[in-house]
Every structure is written in structure tokens, then in C-alpha cells.
Amino acid sequence: MNAPFTPSLSGGFAHPAHDAARAFRAAMQALARPGRIEPITGAAPPAPLSPAAGTLALVLLDQTTPVWLAPSHDTGDLRAWLTFHTAAPFTTPQAAMFVIGSWVAISPVSRFSIGTPDYPDRAATLIVEMPDLRAEGPRLTGPGIRDSARLSLPETAAFQANHALYPLGFDTFLTAGDRIAGLPRSTHVEEN
Amino acid sequence: MTSQTSLRETESYNFAYLDEQTKRMLRRAILKALAVPGYQVPFASREMPMPYGWGTGGVQVSAACLTPEDRLKVIDQGADDTTNAVSIRKFFQRTAGVEVTEATTGATLIQTRHRIPETPLTEDQILVYQVPIPEPLRFLEPRETETRRMHALEEYGLMHVKLYEDIARHGEITNSYAWPVMAEGRYVMTPSPIPKFDNPKLSDNPAVQLFGAGREARIHALPPYTKVVSLDFEDHPFVASKADHACDICGSHESYLDEVITDDQGGRMFVCSDTDFCGTRSAALAAERG
Numbered sequence: 001m002n003a004p005f006t007p008s009l010s011g012g013f014a015h016p017a018h019d020a021a022r023a024f025r026a027a028m029q030a031l032a033r034p035g036r037i038e039p040i041t042g043a044a045p046p047a048p049l050s051p052a053a054g055t056l057a058l059v060l061l062d063q064t065t066p067v068w069l070a071p072s073h074d075t076g077d078l079r080a081w082l083t084f085h086t087a088a089p090f091t092t093p094q095a096a097m098f099v100i101g102s103w104v105a106i107s108p109v110s111r112f113s114i115g116t117p118d119y120p121d122r123a124a125t126l127i128v129e130m131p132d133l134r135a136e137g138p139r140l141t142g143p144g145i146r147d148s149a150r151l152s153l154p155e156t157a158a159f160q161a162n163h164a165l166y167p168l169g170f171d172t173f174l175t176a177g178d179r180i181a182g183l184p185r186s187t188h189v190e191e192n
Numbered sequence: 193m194t195s196q197t198s199l200r201e202t203e204s205y206n207f208a209y210l211d212e213q214t215k216r217m218l219r220r221a222i223l224k225a226l227a228v229p230g231y232q233v234p235f236a237s238r239e240m241p242m243p244y245g246w247g248t249g250g251v252q253v254s255a256a257c258l259t260p261e262d263r264l265k266v267i268d269q270g271a272d273d274t275t276n277a278v279s280i281r282k283f284f285q286r287t288a289g290v291e292v293t294e295a296t297t298g299a300t301l302i303q304t305r306h307r308i309p310e311t312p313l314t315e316d317q318i319l320v321y322q323v324p325i326p327e328p329l330r331f332l333e334p335r336e337t338e339t340r341r342m343h344a345l346e347e348y349g350l351m352h353v354k355l356y357e358d359i360a361r362h363g364e365i366t367n368s369y370a371w372p373v374m375a376e377g378r379y380v381m382t383p384s385p386i387p388k389f390d391n392p393k394l395s396d397n398p399a400v401q402l403f404g405a406g407r408e409a410r411i412h413a414l415p416p417y418t419k420v421v422s423l424d425f426e427d428h429p430f431v432a433s434k435a436d437h438a439c440d441i442c443g444s445h446e447s448y449l450d451e452v453i454t455d456d457q458g459g460r461m462f463v464c465s466d467t468d469f470c471g472t473r474s475a476a477l478a479a480e481r482g
Contacts, residue, residue, distance in 0.1 A: 017207035021259040024219050028257070032226045032400045032415040033315075060223075062216050117344035121224035121233045143229050143376050144415035146398075167378055171227045184227035186376065186415075 008080035011044035013058060019043075023055045027173065031182030035140050035149025037133050040180045043085075046077040052175035053100060053127050058085055060125070061098060066091035070101020073129070099126045099170075103154035110161070114168040123170050123185070128154065130176040142187040151181055159189040208255040209287040214238055218256035218411070222402060225413035230375025231343070232326050237409035247280055247305060248406030250322035254303050257318060257402070258284065263291040265299035270307040270448070270465035277305070296468050306369070308390040310447045310469035313399035315416065321384040323405035326412060328372045328382040348380050351423065359428055371430065374421045381412055388422070389434045389448045395420035437462040442473040 013019035019042035026038040045054030061067060067088045069078065082088055093099065093111050106126060115123035130152070137152040138159075151174070153159060162169040162185055169185030183189075206212065214236075221235040240248040258264070264284055268277040272294040280303060281292050293299050296311040303320045313319060325331075329339045332350045342348065351372055358365045365371070370385030373394060383394055384403055394401065394414060401414040414420060424430040435449040440461040447469055449462040464470035 016212055018260050020212060020215065021207065021257075022261075024215075025257070025259050028219075028222065028226070028400070031223055032413075060216060060220055062213060064217070065220070118340050119234075120228050120231055121221070123224070123227075125220075125223070143418040144226075146417045167228045167231060171223070184415075186227060186229065 007046055007077060008084045011046070011054070011081060012085050013042050019055075020059050023059045027056055027059060027180060027182070030173065030180045031144075031171065031184055033144045033149075034142065034183050034187045035135060035145060035151045035181070037135060037151075037179050037181045039178055040175075041178050046075070046081050048073055048075070048129070049078055049081075049100070050129055050175050051178045052180045053129055053173075054081075055178075056127055056173060056175065056180065057082060057088075057098075057100070061086035061088040063087040063089065065097045066095055067098040067100060068093050068096035070099065070105035072102040072105035073100050096124055099124055100129070101127075102129050107158075109158050109170065112170045114162075114165055114170060117168070120167045120169075123168065126170055126172045128172055128174050130154065130174050133174055133176045133179050133181050137192075139190045139192060140183075140187050141190075144184070145187070151183065153183070153189065156189050156191050159183060159187070163188055205287045207260070207288055208258045208284065209240075210238065210252065210255045214252075215256045218252055221411045222253065222256060222413065225402070225411045226400070226415050228379070229414050229418050230379030230381040230412060232381075232405075232410040232412045235409055235411050237406050240406065242279070242283075244407040245324065246276060247303070247322035249404030249408075249411070250303050250305070250320050250406075251280060251283065251404075252406060253402050253404035253411060254284065254301060254320045255288075257320065258288050258290055258301060260288070260290065262300045263293050263298060265293050265296065265302045265468075266304075267302065267307060267309070267466075267468075268305045269450070270309070270469075271467045273467060294468050295472070296466075306384065306386055307448070307465060308386055308393045310464070310466040312393075313397060315398045317399040319397075319399050319401045321386075321401070321403045323382070323384045323403045323410075323412075324407070326382060326403065326405040326408050326410040328370075328380050343379060346378065351380055355423060355425070359425070365424070365428060365430075368433075372423050374423060375414060376418050376420075380423070383420075387434070387448055388430070389432045391420075391422045391430070392432050435462055439464045439470060442470045442477065444470070444473055 026040040043054035112124040134152040140149045172183040221233045266277040266281040268274040296309040305322045371388040422430040447464045
């Protein structure tokens with residue numbers, strides 16, 4: 001960190017206001033329309049974080065949003081990059097507003113904040129890194145979906161359990177490369 | 193100072209006026225609002241360079257959502273040319289440099305005060321409502337701690353009693369606007385207040401619908417295709433009504449009408465509240481006649 005140029009200083013938005021606005025539009029459309037896969041670009045985070053997850057982090061994280069990096073993503077380079085670009089404090093799984101990692105690494109997901117009956121918005125947002133995203137697999141229905149949609153989820157049981165808590169529950173973004181999909185707690189998930 | 197005064201206005205503000213820290217806070221609130229349709233998410237509402245009641249909530253939500261590529265339309269009670277609509281449109285022209293339009297079909301983001309456009313919206317559009325009182329239970333129960341608990345427990349008996357008392361006293365539910373709705377079978381929410389004529393358009397709408405209340409510091413939302421039901425009783429069903437008249441300018445029987453007093457002799461006329469709908473229809477009819 002003493003060198004004048006370190007990788008953590010690069011890879012941010014070239015034009016913060018415009019890039020963040022475009023990326024937020026993609027993330028919002030993804031979460032508002034579960035099953036839709038949107039391109040999202042702007043950031044170049046250090047490996048293993050995908051450009052999509054890195055971009056979403058720059059759009060949403062700041063010093064008021066504690067984040068937990070799962071073991072799959074808890075590297076010194078990534079910590080330094082997130083700290084420089086967002087100033088988000090690192091915390092435990094239970095206290096995290098945002099969770100970043102692979103599905104296996106963040107499991108069990110039942111430990112994340114689901115909000116309270118009075119404040120269901122105080123729930124965690126998971127940013128789950130995926131090998132790829134396809135419009136196939138479990139069947140999704142609910143708000144944001146006209147009839148039904150399909151999305152290659154890492155598993156169904158955990159999302160069904162989460163939906164059963166509605167209006168409580170965590171909300172999930174799935175990221176792969178420069179693409180993003182959303183799965184809010186309101187979505188009903190069925191195995192095929 | 194010449195170099196400063198020669199700066200274009202869009203360069204002297206951050207894009208869309210608000211700072212990035214504020215926009216991140218708004219964007220997190222919008223995402224949680226979309227995840228729980230109808231639930232009012234508290235947010236750290238900022239002072240805007242316009243008074244409360246002029247759409248400060250809608251303006252903050254629009255500022256958090258606008259991209260440089262958007263084409264913005266702003267309506268006030270359906271009209272593009274009233275003071276509130278003109279000033280908000282100009283505000284974003286100056287601070288975000290976005291294109292603006294009065295055509296519903298040409299807009300990607302529409303900020304509205306108290307109307308849903310007559311022309312059906314599409315998946316490529318976002319509708320941002322300006323909301324004065326986001327809490328549908330507020331006039332029945334003034335304490336925020338109580339209304340919050342009522343939403344948590346899904347205890348909406350008080351609202352049904354209010355609707356029942358309307359019927360007992362007046363023979364019908366008396367709301368002509370702000371008719372309460374149930375979002376996705378869970379949260380009772382206010383439709384901002386739009387006329388009850390517009391309530392059916394809230395449901396199954398292809399567009400993203402976002403509601404911003406600046407003074408009350410709340411954001412709520414309806415994702416596309418959300419099921420929204422106007423509260424009613426089996427024997428007193430909800431009816432979306434409007435003035436029983438045709439528009440005196442374009443002749444439409446389908447659109448929501450404003451009653452305009454034309455003199456002090458009792459003269460009056462009915463015209464479309466949606467100026468873009470009326471103008472487009474009038475022009476098409478004129479072209480047909482040659």
C-alpha cells in the first residue's frame with residue numbers, strides 16, 4: 001500500500017456519475033424483473049471479483065454499508081480495492097448489509113439479516129458470483145414477472161425458504177462476467 | 193470569471209443535481225422498495241431547491257434513476273404545461289442535460305403528479321410518482337409507531353372500517369382519488385393520490401412504478417406486472433369512474449376529464465386531463481379530415 005501506484009487505485013468508474021447511473025439502471029431492471037439478465041459494466045475489480053459484481057459494489061456500497069466477503073472472495077487485493085473505492089467497512093455474516101461471494105462460500109444463507117417485521121428493508125443483499133447465467137432452470141413467478149421466467153439458480157431450496165419468510169428475507173443479485181440477474185425475496189421459485 | 197460563466201450549466205452540477213453519496217442511499221432504498229412491493233422504505237430525504245409539496249420526493253427518485261440517455265417527460269395532473277411540470281422538466285434539463293419530451297410514447301422516464309398517462313406504458317419506461325402522504329393509514333391513525341406495527345401485523349381492519357363507515361353514512365365509498373390498494377396481497381398502499389379512474393392501471397403494468405415522498409421521507413414501489421387490487425366489498429365493488437361526458441376538444445369517451453369553468457354564468461366544459469393524449473388525438477382527427 002506504500003507504493004505510489006497499486007492495483008487498488010485503478011479499476012473505478014471512468015465517469016462516476018454517468019457510469020453509476022447506467023449501472024444502477026441495469027441492476028434495477030434486473031431486480032424489478034426477476035429472470036432478466038442485464039449487461040452491467042464500468043468497473044474493473046481485481047480477481048476473483050467479476051466486473052459485474054465490482055460495478056454493483058461501486059453503485060451501492062459506501063461507508064454506511066457493512067459488507068462481508070465470503071472466503072472465496074476475501075483477498076487482500078479485493079479488500080484494498082473495495083476500501084479505496086467505496087470505504088465500506090468489513091464485518092461478520094450476521095451484521096452484513098451486503099454479502100459478496102460464491103454460493104458455496106456464502107452458505108448457509110440462513111445466517112444473513114432478513115429485516116424485522118417493522119422494517120423489512122433492513123435485510124441483507126447478497127451478491128452471488130456465478131460461473132455463468134442462463135435463462136433456464138428453476139421456474140420463477142411473482143412481482144416483476146409477466147407469466148413465468150427461468151433462471152439458472154445455484155439451488156432452489158434456500159430461495160424457497162427465503163420466500164416463505166416474505167415480507168422478510170434477503171434479496172439476491174447473481175453476477176457472472178459482465179452480466180447480472182436479480183432474485184428479490186418476493187419471487188416464488190419452483191424446481192422446473 | 194469568464195471561464196466559470198462559460199461553463200455549461202450541466203457542468204456546474206453533478207449529473208442530475210444530487211451528489212453520488214445521496215444517490216447511492218436512494219438507490220439502495222429503491223431496490224428494497226422493489227423487493228417488497230407496497231412497503232414504504234424510509235430514506236434520508238434531502239432538501240431540494242423547491243418547496244415540499246412540489247414533488248421533492250419524485251425529483252429525488254428521478255435523479256437517482258436518470259441516465260444520460262433518458263428522455264424525460266413530466267406531468268402535473270396529466271398536463272405537461274403547468275408550472276410544476278415545466279419547472280421540474282427544466283430542472284433536469286439544466287442539471288442532467290437529458291432530452292425531454294411531451295409525448296408519452298417517446299419518454300423513457302416519466303415523473304408524474306397525480307395521474308397515470310392514458311397511453312399504455314411499456315417495459316422500456318419508468319413511472320415516478322410524486323407522493324404527498326405515503327401512509328394510507330395516516331388519517332385514521334396519526335402515530336407512525338402504530339401504523340408501522342399495523343403494516344407489520346397486516347392489521348388493516350381500521351381501513352376496512354373506514355370504507356364500511358363511508359358506505360353506512362353515504363351509501364358508497366367516498367374516495368374519488370387516493371382509493372387505497374393492496375399490493376401483491378400483502379401491503380395496503382396509497383396510489384399517491386391518483387383519481388380512482390387510474391387505479392386499474394397500477395396493476396399488471398409493464399413499466400416499473402416508483403413512488404417518492406420527500407417531506408415524509410418514504411419510497412415505495414411496484415415492480416412490473418405486480419398484482420394491485422383496489423380495496424372494496426363484495427356488495428360494494430370498486431368502480432373506476434370518471435365524468436360522464438366526452439372531451440370537448442378531442443371527443444374521447446375513454447379518457448379522464450377535467451371540468452373547466454369557462455365563465456361566471458355556469459358555463460363549463462370537460463377536457464382531457466392528459467394533454468399529450470388530447471393533443472395527439474386532436475391532431476390525428478384533424479389529419480383525417482384533411
